[in-house]
Amino acid sequence: MHNTPGLNQRSKVAITIISLVILICLCTSVFIVELGVLAPALVIAISCGIAMQICFIQEPKMIIWMMIFYIFTFGILGREIGGFPYGTLQEVILLMGWFTVIFTANRYDWKVLNNDCVWLLLIWLGVSVLEIANPAGASPQGWLQEIRAAALYPFLFVPLGFLLLKKNKDLNTFLYLILALSLLASLNGLKQMYIGLSPGEQRFLDEGAANTHLIWGKLRVFSFYSDAGQFGASQAHLALVALILALGPFKWWKRALLLIASMIMIYGMMISGTRGALFALIIGLMLALLLSKKFKVMIVGGLIALSFIGFLKFTNIGNGNYQILRLRSALDTKDASLNVRLVNQKILRDYLQSRPFGGGLGVIGVWGETYNKDKFLSTVQPDSYWVKVWAMYGIVGFILWFCIMMYILGKCCGIVWKTKDHGLRIKTMALTSGYAGILFCSYANEVINTAPSSFVVYISWVLVFISPKIEEELKNQHIRSLKPNR
Template sequence: MIIWLLVFYSFTFGILGREIGHFPFGTLQEGILLLGWLTLVFTADQYNWKLLNTDLVYLLLFWFMISVFQVANPAGASVQGWLQEIRAAALYPFVLVPMGFLLLKRNRDLNVFLYLILGLSLLASLNGIKQLYIGPSPGEQRFLDEGGNITHILWGRLRVFSFYSDAGQFGASQAHIALIALILCLGPFKIWKRVILFGLAMIMVYGMLISGTRGALFALIVGIFLAILLSKKFKVIIIGGIIALSFLFMLKYTSIGNNNYQIFRLRSALDPKEASLNVRLTNQKILREYLSSRPFGGGLGVIGVWGEAFNKDKFLSTIQPDSYWVKVWAMYGIVGFTIWFGIMMYILGKCCGIVWNIKNEKLRIKMIALTAGYAGILFCSYGNEVINTAPSSFVVYVSWVFIFISPALEKELKEQENKNLNTA
């Protein structure tokens, strides 16, 4: 199926670009999406197009139209920068989510998705461990030699990035999938499956630690607290809350584990005096002043990588966003940021409401895992560009689809149970 190819490719195109090169592997994502939509159009009579009549599709269409109109932003950002930025900012979710509603229909699809992201994340973890203890591959070493070492080697230690674009994305993705595995291992599954899921979660937590990405901690924190609340079990809420708060207390107020570099660096995420945090706050203060007279921002592609490439003459290109929230604010202004954040929170609230009403325990724990994963990535994106970057972005978009169709998946499970009872 085309969606599985997209998910697989979102995890692996980075290493293809590093090891093979001389080909725009990133833009091949559009090629796969185009192929998928051409297939859908030419076989249109096989699909129920009424499934696209949902608030999620309308919201993504609305955001895509806002992003299209940004090409005429009076700040005068480069059209080429806009074209590059709109892909991740609005095109991918708008194209992939409707495709998901048309193609993803069964619990078997949900299970394939979970196996796929868990397996690919495990491979990424193992490659990251190999990077740290054996050394980078030739392509990975080239990435470091050509400037990657500035942000990926700190105090002589490698910030592991595995297959991904950078250590920030690797760490956040590892935290995201670790969270999903950890929640699933608490579900009503066979003991051997729960043991494997717990083992996967621990390996990926280690992957998060060796990435040196401190912001990834908040993906775990936010996701765990949301999962505890969605469990609707009073004992779980109390015990889980105590354990989570105790862990945060240990990180914040003790020095336990400081002899381990990864734990020491993770602990600094909770330090309000940490140097890089203060640099970010200073940059945000500068942006606040600059954007106070620009309610619609500086335009797509004016800040970050595409800003440096196509908008060097613009002030915003000289400031590092270091956050997707800040990037949206700089590109779309306070008006656009408010709309974007409102859409993201609406989707999160709708997902929570859907999960709250699911009765089937196995399906429910899967949906809690996907919802908590989305919440973690959304709030982790305050510290890094994550929710707009593969593979996290693609995992989130497909997760939205499964959560929104979960009432239909529950109906399928009920029908199967009734059929089994009738044939017993």
């Protein structure tokens, strides 16, 4: 019996890397007196990193699943342990992922990257890189921080998805993973609401977050995430995905569990106090009804949605409940918060009229306050990712970004519309509708560029784009199952 060349190569790689780990540990132990406590921490970190790299080489799809798991949960590390910018480990996982696929390049069909989604993201990355030369003179440090989420993450992560994800099993794994992690976040949110905060969560409020997360003495639940806005939007996004899947041709107990999960996540959205998340549900649900191609379902679903909006808009029922009252304020045109946002947008419109390419990346929002305090735009709160893109890239960049987002949405809708397999159609419809909800919810909150929503959207694009190949796989499986056994 002979071993396969691939197995020999993998064994050699594993032995080489393990030997490197041992060598590093020995070298570090020599300097343990000088390094002190840092020495064992360094050994552990390097060992974990190399072990992870071995795992990626042996099973490359773990790159995607590890990233998805991490972006849902790294907030726990930041709050409860601290002392390290855990967000930067997103780049570490991405770089390790690209090292893996380049090191094992012969395993992949690189032609799959020749698609309009990847090309559009490359164009957007190019525009973002050119923004460093924006004549407004924004700080290069702010540009470097902002470009990561604005353009670099999608450009690095989406191609990885196209290279590594191919089968229906991958689609199912992704759905199980994001729904399980979102439900875990819901349960932690309920713990915050009804049991109390952990020491790290309380410290988060004490260090300034209380200004935006304690309204009228009521906690805006944020769970594991960066803030309540991201938690609420993500809960609405994945509640919608679970709700649509619950209507699919699956076993009754799976549909029941999906429906229960959806209701829990909708409650998670409500206790976050994130009013804009309501529109993620409404927009996503409307698109799902349209893509269903069922006239009766569209009418009934539309009437239910309109009735719910009417209940919030034109009645006072439930005002004694803080969550319902806050959700109702999202539809109040006289709401003070809405008027402040409109005033800010008018200020930006006047300022940006003579700046078609905006003020540069990192000039507004958190990075503006940190690196561009001398710029006018740093004094204005965007309160919206649409507004933030407009301020940074100008009207020219905003139109380009919006056209890219709408093109991808339209392409996804076209793919779903043509899908014949009912189960696959429901899954891709759920992902497409979720993306639409997050995109339009980002007019009210900065969510589509923030983990975990951003990375969930990126892989949703990939899985919808490759779904015609998945449908072909399912068709072939069906044909094989019909052939008589010999």
